[in-house]
Amino acid sequence: MFQENSARGHFAMTSPSQTAVSKTDTPGLGPDGLSKGKDRKGGELVGRSPGQLMWTRFKRDRTGVFCACVILAFLLIAALAPVISMLYGKDATTLYGSNDANLLDEFGYPTGPNGGMSGSHWFGIEPQLGRDVFMQLVYGIRTSLGISVAVTLLTVLTGTVIGITAGYLGGRTDFWLSRVIDFLLAFPSQLTFVAFMPVVVALFVPPGEETPTYVRVLSLIIVQWALGWMGLSRLLRGQVLSLREREFVEAARITGASQWRIIRKELLPNVVTPILVQSTYMLPLFVTAEAGLSYLGVGIMEPTPDWGRMFQNAARYYENDPTYLLFPGAAMVIFVLCFNLLGDSVRDAFDPKSGR
């Protein structure tokens, strides 16, 4: 039964793939084109896919485009950190303060004005250790963004798979998956991140031994991932639950589409919007969560540069060197603000009805 079904589904899968769904400008002419939910009519009119419509609307939103550029710049800085370091001629770990005795005074604070900002150290010098603040920040952003992007990808993937599975299969599967989601949502998330960090680290390294950096990075990713996916899952489950009963899905089922095809070609395109919107809201949350963990001293440890740990240092040095907080702080506020604005823009572009 299932075999036959999936074989027929495979046949159906091949023919509409050129005509169907969202990417072509001309409407699908194949017989399967009729089974499409978002089928378009109108011979001479230029058809636009929802994706294209969204893109046109998004391009008109100036705040959104500006924020997207800022975020792109952050991602580029993170990706190109070694190149920046090469051009700038300094790195994140060298103790410039101990190489050049003129940079720090006898208490270990920068001698120059504004935290030692100068032509050779743009953002100043770190108190005590005497590292270059600009390079610390660039590499710190690299660490934090790397972790957060990984967590976001994993979370979105898991959330989507589990949400669609629960919503589409329904019944017993749905019941148990929903109970798992309820259970995981009961964990106080921030506290659990902190509490489970040593446990996850202990899975890789026996306690008492030195923990390598990649283990801490991996543990941070695992801990945030394990408690991050439930929100998206629950949202998608609800949407799929109602989409499942719609006519176009029924039509696909009657024409003999396999379950996999229905999920991939009928359901998934309809939940792309919430997935995208949610992930633009999620990423800054993961960035601040990661920074928070490092700030609290349970995330990334010295000597690996980290955005969050710069705030820990900044708080310690603030009384004597307030400038040290300026650049990491401003960068963080700009980053989170832009991401939130971008999230709103993406939501508006996908769904013009949701006016603010």
Add this chain to the structure above:
Amino acid sequence: MLPFLFRRTLGALVILFLLTTFTFFVFFAAGDPAQMSCGKNCTADNIALIHQNLGLDKPITTQYWDFLVGIFTGRNFSVGHCPAPCFGYSFATKQQVWATLLDRLPTTASLAIGGAVVFLTVGLATGLLAAWKRGTFVDKTFTSVSMVLSSAQIYILGPIVMGIFVYSGLLESPRYVDFTSGPAAWGAGLLIPWLVMATIFTAQYTRMSRSTMVEQLQEEHVRTAKAKGMSGRYVFLRYAWRGSLIPIVTILGMDLGSLFGGAMITEYTFQLAGLGRLAITSVTTLDLPMILGVLIFSSALILLFNIIVDATYAFIDPRVRLS
């Protein structure tokens, strides 16, 4: 109402039990718990002592059973008796877990209550004003300021506020004074943490109360009330506001729950010895029984607040009472 509360409490207890079980098994299955409970500077004698006290030579199910029974009846360790709600003994601090939790709770609770009063009043007031003056200069200012402030973090604002008020000598360093020994000192000591914490939350409440209020004003019952000739202000406060409270109560319940479970970043920034600080300290010293205790305690508080929120719905929205 009562059957509803009973059902919710039962559900919460089941979740709490599962959470305790899960956490216990994960904690005590990963690595050597004795080594992990002992802290970083551990002697062989200490490890032997922990082995004997936690009964680590017994199977893990027996250990778990002992732990569960201990919560209700108390336990006897060789280091001493642990009275009724016994969540274990911390070998790093040489304290009973439950006693430490109770010791830290007032700080965290004061922080949460004071902060909530500030962010709720300011947040709701600005949000309502923005919705009332929708589209005007006031609205735009409030909306954009709250957008920027909600992107700031406590660990960024904290040092700045400390710099303005404390390092300059205007105010004393934040500290916790017991409420019974003087409300004025209590408030003065926590003023800065309240304000910093509230700033972040206020921005969220402004945005949320504004948007729910704007939504409510387009509802049919509001239109009907206006059509009947009621004054704008009456409709705004009595009709629209009441409806907009439901989503706010939901979020407030979640926020209060997590704040009572320990405002980690605030407590860490201002060096206040609350539950959140306790969690961080016990994680950095690898104090396993204490981490387990804090986690269970905080989860219980969150679940408790969820129930309170559900009960509050019934008072705000009569439609909920029926179901």
